[in-house]
Amino acid sequence: MDLSTLRHSCSHVLAQAVKELWPEVKLAIGPAIEDGFYYDFDKEGPFSDEDLLAIEEKMRQIIAKNEPFLREELDKAQAIKLFKQLKEDYKVQLIQDLAGQAISIYKTGQAFLDLCRGPHIKSTGEIKVFKLLSVAGAYWHGIETNPMLQRIYGTCFNSQKELDEYLKNLEEAKSRDHRKLGPQLGFFDIYHEQAGAGLVFYHPKGALLRTIIEDYERKEHLKRGYQIVITPHIMDAALWKTSGHYDYYKENMYTFATEGKEFVLKPMNCPGHILIYKSKTRSYKDLPIRLFELGTVYRREKAGVLHGLLRVRGFTQDDAHVFCLPEQLPDEIKKIIDFVFETMKVFGFNQWGVELSTRPEKYIGSEEDWQKATEALENALKDKGIPYEINQGDGAFYGPKIDIKLKDALKRTWQCATIQCDFALPKRFDLVYIDTDGKEKQPIMLHRVLLGSLERFIGALIEHYKGELPLWLSPCQVLLIPLKETVISYAQTVKSKLEDNNIRVELDTRNETLNKKIREAELNKIPYCLIIGEREAKQEQVSVRKKGSGQRLWQEEAKPRPAGQQGAVALDKFIEELTNRIKEHK
RNA sequence: GCUGGAGUAGCUCAGUUGGCAGAGCACGUCCUUGGUAAGGACGGGGUCACGAGUUCAAUUCUCGUCUCCAGCUCCA
Numbered sequence: 001m002d003l004s005t006l007r008h009s010c011s012h013v014l015a016q017a018v019k020e021l022w023p024e025v026k027l028a029i030g031p032a033i034e035d036g037f038y039y040d041f042d043k044e045g046p047f048s049d050e051d052l053l054a055i056e057e058k059m060r061q062i063i064a065k066n067e068p069f070l071r072e073e074l075d076k077a078q079a080i081k082l083f084k085q086l087k088e089d090y091k092v093q094l095i096q097d098l099a100g101q102a103i104s105i106y107k108t109g110q111a112f113l114d115l116c117r118g119p120h121i122k123s124t125g126e127i128k129v130f131k132l133l134s135v136a137g138a139y140w141h142g143i144e145t146n147p148m149l150q151r152i153y154g155t156c157f158n159s160q161k162e163l164d165e166y167l168k169n170l171e172e173a174k175s176r177d178h179r180k181l182g183p184q185l186g187f188f189d190i191y192h193e194q195a196g197a198g199l200v201f202y203h204p205k206g207a208l209l210r211t212i213i214e215d216y217e218r219k220e221h222l223k224r225g226y227q228i229v230i231t232p233h234i235m236d237a238a239l240w241k242t243s244g245h246y247d248y249y250k251e252n253m254y255t256f257a258t259e260g261k262e263f264v265l266k267p268m269n270c271p272g273h274i275l276i277y278k279s280k281t282r283s284y285k286d287l288p289i290r291l292f293e294l295g296t297v298y299r300r301e302k303a304g305v306l307h308g309l310l311r312v313r314g315f316t317q318d319d320a321h322v323f324c325l326p327e328q329l330p331d332e333i334k335k336i337i338d339f340v341f342e343t344m345k346v347f348g349f350n351q352w353g354v355e356l357s358t359r360p361e362k363y364i365g366s367e368e369d370w371q372k373a374t375e376a377l378e379n380a381l382k383d384k385g386i387p388y389e390i391n392q393g394d395g396a397f398y399g400p401k402i403d404i405k406l407k408d409a410l411k412r413t414w415q416c417a418t419i420q421c422d423f424a425l426p427k428r429f430d431l432v433y434i435d436t437d438g439k440e441k442q443p444i445m446l447h448r449v450l451l452g453s454l455e456r457f458i459g460a461l462i463e464h465y466k467g468e469l470p471l472w473l474s475p476c477q478v479l480l481i482p483l484k485e486t487v488i489s490y491a492q493t494v495k496s497k498l499e500d501n502n503i504r505v506e507l508d509t510r511n512e513t514l515n516k517k518i519r520e521a522e523l524n525k526i527p528y529c530l531i532i533g534e535r536e537a538k539q540e541q542v543s544v545r546k547k548g549s550g551q552r553l554w555q556e557e558a559k560p561r562p563a564g565q566q567g568a569v570a571l572d573k574f575i576e577e578l579t580n581r582i583k584e585h586k
Numbered sequence: 587g588c589u590g591g592a593g594u595a596g597c598u599c600a601g602u603u604g605g606c607a608g609a610g611c612a613c614g615u616c617c618u619u620g621g622u623a624a625g626g627a628c629g630g631g632g633u634c635a636c637g638a639g640u641u642c643a644a645u646u647c648u649c650g651u652c653u654c655c656a657g658c659u660c661c662a
Contacts, residue, residue: 046590136657137589144659148589151657184597192653193635249662268662297662302587303653305660396662420662447662484619511619519623533621545622565622 036155066125067109130156198313231272
């Protein structure tokens with residue numbers, strides 16, 4: 001059975017049930033969506049949890065009656081008249097907006113009819129398992145100034161098993177929530193009330209993780225001919241007026257006046273890099289110039305959109321601007337695309353979706369430039385044989401862009417990398433280089449981020465790995481657990497030896513039992529524990545326990561060694577093995 | 587910003603139909619010196635988000651503010 005048809009029909013049953021319980025409610029729309037369906041209602045007062053149960057009960061009755069879905073066609077005038085009689089104002093509006101004269105409606109039994117293009121299942125009895133999930137507000141037609149309707153979300157499947165799996169998946173996603181895991185693992189926290197919403201505090205472990213990511217990025221950028229720059233956090237508002245951001249995003253910028261001047265807390269890094277470009281006369285021989293900055297920016301996002309690390313008010317982008325000659329453009333774009341994919345793979349993401357976003361309604365620059373820029377991006381994707389979707393009208397106001405969304409272990413997508421082609425800002429800022437003929441020409445500018453915002457990316461990492469970061473990213477790679485005080489000095493030797501080999505190590509000398517320390521190490525997702533007792537000290541060994549020991553395996557089996565327990569090895573051998581794994585980004 | 591739900595110890599949560607505020611974990615002290623997922627005893631810890639109002643009395647009721655959560659809208 002086609003799920004989207006089934007779900008669409010189920011949304012009709014939902015609407016029918018609601019109309020039976022609250023005849024005065026007006027219907028809006030009720031489509032199938034990716035994981036289920038919803039229906040929007042105009043009702044005085046909210047639907048409560050009890051209401052949802054009552055609606056589910058009513059739906060079950062309708063399904064039990066096995067009423068057929070019947071299609072009828074009316075002409076437009078008839079349809080409008082019919083829905084006016086039913087006082088379904090939203091449906092009347094929908095019909096008025098429909099092109100063509102033939103309007104199809106679906107009747108379910110005698111009791112219920114709805115404007116609908118179909119298709120539907122034959123009868124309500126075909127719905128086997130369904131569940132209403134939640135209620136939320138939603139604007140009519142999704143437009144902010146329209147009335148707010150009540151949306152009921154639900155889902156249905158062909159079998160109970162599939163529904164259970166879906167619900168289990170929801171739970172699984174919940175257990176990976178970075179907002180929960182992040183603070184729990186000591187990565188970060190947000191002090192909403194004391195410091196402000198959307199402002200992230202990295203605790204030591206998270207700051208270490210971020211430093212590891214940053215170090216990796218700096219190294220890779222230098223390798224690829226980027227130059228690292230650092231620009232101020234506040235700049236004269238005039239710069240943002242020139243760039244055009246002031247007009248488009250003033251509401252979302254933190255501004256303040258001092259010494260008779262207006263300043264802006266930078267919401268993006270472009271103008272800073274542009275000033276550096278403009279600081280001297282550039283020759284065609286200098287291009288491409290690639291400026292990279294781990295640039296921290298602030299944007300006054302509306303209160304309701306903030307979400308953990310994914311949507312914050314202060315964040316750091318791995319931002320770069322490439323200034324190049326027109327003939328260098330295709331190659332530069334391709335290099336960036338390669339850089340993006342290579343970086344994602346290193347961090348353990350192997351699936352992604354690519355979108356090309358074209359000119360929006362509000363834009364700056366000429367149509368001709370837009371076309372050139374869009375073609376350049378599209379050709380790069382085509383040449384590399386990368387499948388992509390077109391996202392009509394979703395580009396930035398100054399240029400089209402390629403968005404690369406990575407997919408995590410649960411197949412959820414995360415917006416990270418973006419490559420934007422820009423003819424507009426070079427014009428506005430009057431950027432030039434001296435060409436072979438000694439004349440001034442305008443360079444093309446590419447904006448790009450790989451990971452996007454480090455905050456969001458760290459959120460994605462946490463959820464992708466369920467907090468169990470790969471060895472090379474783990475803030476603490478090895479925990480040393482000495483069994484008693486007499487072996488602490490040997491443990492300290494082990495610690496400095498590991499540190500000499502650039503292994504991040506902690507020594508746990510607290511007065512707690514071995515079991516407790518191991519339990520905590522597991523909960524803290526530390527990749528390796530080294531247990532150090534008399535035996536190890538005597539033979540320059542360490543007893544290795546790898547994370548994820550197969551929890552309490554030993555209780556069920558006869559007496560095998562738990563999976564994580566690797567036994568004793570010579571310290572040098574352990575160091576060698578670990579160093580190799582770290583080098584390979586495992 | 588909009589609709590709805592919520593805010594009690596560092597964390598997870600009980601509880602009070604308006605009358606001195608509770609547990610487990612965490613934390614501190616002491617005992618315990620251990621071989622692969624929680625050793626034991628005792629102890630400290632709260633403006634019940636914030637501000638007004640009603641009341642003899644408000645953590646509890648009312649209003650406002652802040653913040654979080656589920657969505658909507660937005661995301662240079």
